[in-house]
Amino acid sequence: MSVSESKKKDTTTEEKIKAAAKTVFYKKGFTATRTRDIAEEAGLNLALLNYYFRSKAKLFEIIMVETFAGFVGSVKIILNDDKTSLQQKVEIIADRYIDFIIAEPEIPTFILTEIRNNPDGLLKRLPIREILNDSVFIKQFQESVQKKIISEPNPLHFLMNLLGLVIFPFIAKPIVMGSRNLKTEEFHLLMQERKKKIPIWINTMFMTV
Amino acid sequence: MSVSESKKKDTTTEEKIKAAAKTVFYKKGFTATRTRDIAEEAGLNLALLNYYFRSKAKLFEIIMVETFAGFVGSVKIILNDDKTSLQQKVEIIADRYIDFIIAEPEIPTFILTEIRNNPDGLLKRLPIREILNDSVFIKQFQESVQKKIISEPNPLHFLMNLLGLVIFPFIAKPIVMGSRNLKTEEFHLLMQERKKKIPIWINTMFMTV
DNA sequence: AAAAATTTTAATCAAATGATTAAATATTTT
DNA sequence: AAAATATTTAATCATTTGATTAAAATTTTT
Numbered sequence: 001m002s003v004s005e006s007k008k009k010d011t012t013t014e015e016k017i018k019a020a021a022k023t024v025f026y027k028k029g030f031t032a033t034r035t036r037d038i039a040e041e042a043g044l045n046l047a048l049l050n051y052y053f054r055s056k057a058k059l060f061e062i063i064m065v066e067t068f069a070g071f072v073g074s075v076k077i078i079l080n081d082d083k084t085s086l087q088q089k090v091e092i093i094a095d096r097y098i099d100f101i102i103a104e105p106e107i108p109t110f111i112l113t114e115i116r117n118n119p120d121g122l123l124k125r126l127p128i129r130e131i132l133n134d135s136v137f138i139k140q141f142q143e144s145v146q147k148k149i150i151s152e153p154n155p156l157h158f159l160m161n162l163l164g165l166v167i168f169p170f171i172a173k174p175i176v177m178g179s180r181n182l183k184t185e186e187f188h189l190l191m192q193e194r195k196k197k198i199p200i201w202i203n204t205m206f207m208t209v
Numbered sequence: 210m211s212v213s214e215s216k217k218k219d220t221t222t223e224e225k226i227k228a229a230a231k232t233v234f235y236k237k238g239f240t241a242t243r244t245r246d247i248a249e250e251a252g253l254n255l256a257l258l259n260y261y262f263r264s265k266a267k268l269f270e271i272i273m274v275e276t277f278a279g280f281v282g283s284v285k286i287i288l289n290d291d292k293t294s295l296q297q298k299v300e301i302i303a304d305r306y307i308d309f310i311i312a313e314p315e316i317p318t319f320i321l322t323e324i325r326n327n328p329d330g331l332l333k334r335l336p337i338r339e340i341l342n343d344s345v346f347i348k349q350f351q352e353s354v355q356k357k358i359i360s361e362p363n364p365l366h367f368l369m370n371l372l373g374l375v376i377f378p379f380i381a382k383p384i385v386m387g388s389r390n391l392k393t394e395e396f397h398l399l400m401q402e403r404k405k406k407i408p409i410w411i412n413t414m415f416m417t418v
Numbered sequence: 419a420a421a422a423a424t425t426t427t428a429a430t431c432a433a434a435t436g437a438t439t440a441a442a443t444a445t446t447t448t
Numbered sequence: 449a450a451a452a453t454a455t456t457t458a459a460t461c462a463t464t465t466g467a468t469t470a471a472a473a474t475t476t477t478t
Contacts, residue, residue: 013455031241032326035436045457050437112380113322117241119383128388156389156399157406160378168373171321171380174328179337180365190365197366205410222425244466254427259467261425266466 014052016042021063026106029113030060064122068111072126074100079137086140086150087199087207094166094198098191101170108167151208158206165198223261225251230268231276235315238322239269273331277320281335283309288346295349295359296408296416303375303407307400310379317376360417367415374407 011019020042024033035056039046053059078084078092101108115122132138132155141158144150152158169176169191177187220228229251233242244265248255262268287293287301310317324331341347341364350367353359361367378385378400386396 028326029238029240029322031238034434036434046436047438047458048456051455056436109321109325113238113318115383116318117237123383123387128384129390132388152406154399154402156385157403159388160381160385161374161410163381164373164377165370168377168380169369171377172369172372174324174332175337176365176369178332179341179368181338190363193363194366197361201370201414204413243464245464255466256428256468257426264466 013044013048016044017049017052017059018063020044021059022067025060025063026067026104026110029110030056030117064114065125067107068122068126071107071111072128072131076131076135079132079135082136086137086144087203089137089140090162090202091199093162095195097166098195101167102188102191105170105173108170112171148208150206152206158202161205162198162202165194165201169194222253222257225253226258226261226268227272229253230272234269234272235276235313235319238319239326273323274334276316277331277335280316280320281337281340285340285344288341288344291345295346295353296412298346298349299371299411300408302371304404306375307404310376311397311400314379314382317379321380357417359415361415367411370414371407371411374403374410378403 017038020038024037024041027033028037035049036046038059039049049056049059053062074096075093078089078096081089084092138155141150141155145153150158173187176182176190177184182190226247229247233246233250236242237246244258245255247268248258258265258268262271283305284302287298287305290298293301347364350359350364354362359367382396385391385399386393391399
């Protein structure tokens with residue numbers, strides 16, 4: 001009573017289901033996960049999924065939007081900070097995203113495969129184009145191109161390269177690890193190295209000075 | 210009779226099924242494709258799938274191994290050509306792979322997601338580590354490191370960057386296209402540009418001279 | 419052409435799976 | 449504490465889906 005709003009349990013059933021759904025959906029994708037997997041992961045009765053969320057699709061929808069919005073939203077904030085330079089933005093993105101993906105390694109593949117399965121559904125709701133076009137990043141990029149600080153006029157190449165350098169190794173993780181027999185810890189060290197290297201690489205690729 | 214070995218039909222039923230299976234498996238992955246999808250795509254009776262291939266899993270297995278072996282095999286040949294320099298290898302990989310993926314745009318995501326679903330199964334059969342370690346590429350790379358032509362000692366960074374620059378834009382294609390409202394043709398032009406740019410980028414990233 | 423072998427089809431099965439229901443249990447309100 | 453409300457459970461349904469079967473059609477062999 002005194003703690004008023006909080007429930008007895010530290011996590012409510014609804015939260016448990018969402019957490020379990022995230023775990024399973026991230027790992028297996030929508031079609032490959034069975035509602036029973038989620039129930040089991042949560043340690044709950046199957047019927048509760050349909051009691052709290054109306055259907056598997058609805059539950060997935062919620063997880064998907066949250067995940068995707070979080071992922072896009074955090075880049076948006078970084079790209080729109082007018083107190084950081086282009087170079088600093090690259091450093092921040094490399095640093096934050098590598099940490100983020102190490103903590104949630106399934107997310108990149110999850111997002112990419114679910115967009116493949118349903119490209120329109122999500123992309124229409126997330127106005128990526130507007131976010132990008134109106135961003136401080138784009139302004140800074142165009143200025144730098146004009147001042148000939150950057151040699152590549154197309155910001156898409158810049159972003160594809162940056163995100164490719166950050167994200168691709170995680171997507172290809174099993175191959176990367178298999179190609180040199182790495183343990184998880186060694187793989188993570190490699191990725192930590194990249195936090196410092198990626199900004200340098202991007203610099204030498206694009207910056208004329 | 211005279212044309213001896215060839216059948217009346219230009220494509221046998223078995224081939225039709227395999228072609229249809231490729232199309233559907235590539236687009237949707239193993240779990241999300243129903244055997245009925247494949248039958249429909251092939252314009253054939255469902256029971257034929259089990260007549261020619263024993264099961265969905267067996268059919269998938271065949272497609273998967275062929276695809277993966279083809280993909281890895283072609284890099285293997287390029288990496289082991291002792292008549293080409295490191296720089297030439299980069300040029301060839303960028304050129305060939307971008308053309309290949311434009312022709313078969315679903316393959317990268319297909320391979321990546323299926324490895325995620327079953328990392329051991331395939332990677333154990335494809336000896337990536339051996340292929341890489343025994344390659345001419347690795348020798349050339351180590352020599353270049355010793356001669357201080359290359360600044361980065363770890364070939365994994367080199368390969369991750371190269372393949373990331375080539376493959377990532379295709380994996381993220383819906384996002385890339387959405388981010389600037391590109392038509393497929395414009396996206397392809399972007400990728401064609403990258404054939405020339407990637408070798409230059411890799412050079413400026415890694416080569417000291 | 420008849421017989422044998424192969425290929426294809428329609429119908430059906432069995433298991434998996436998303437969803438529902440009605441009853442049981444727990445919690446909150448009165 | 450009793451009544452009302454909310455949550456949880458076990459059992460079950462209906463659909464989907466991979467697989468099988470027996471018969472029909474086609475092709476090959478004799």
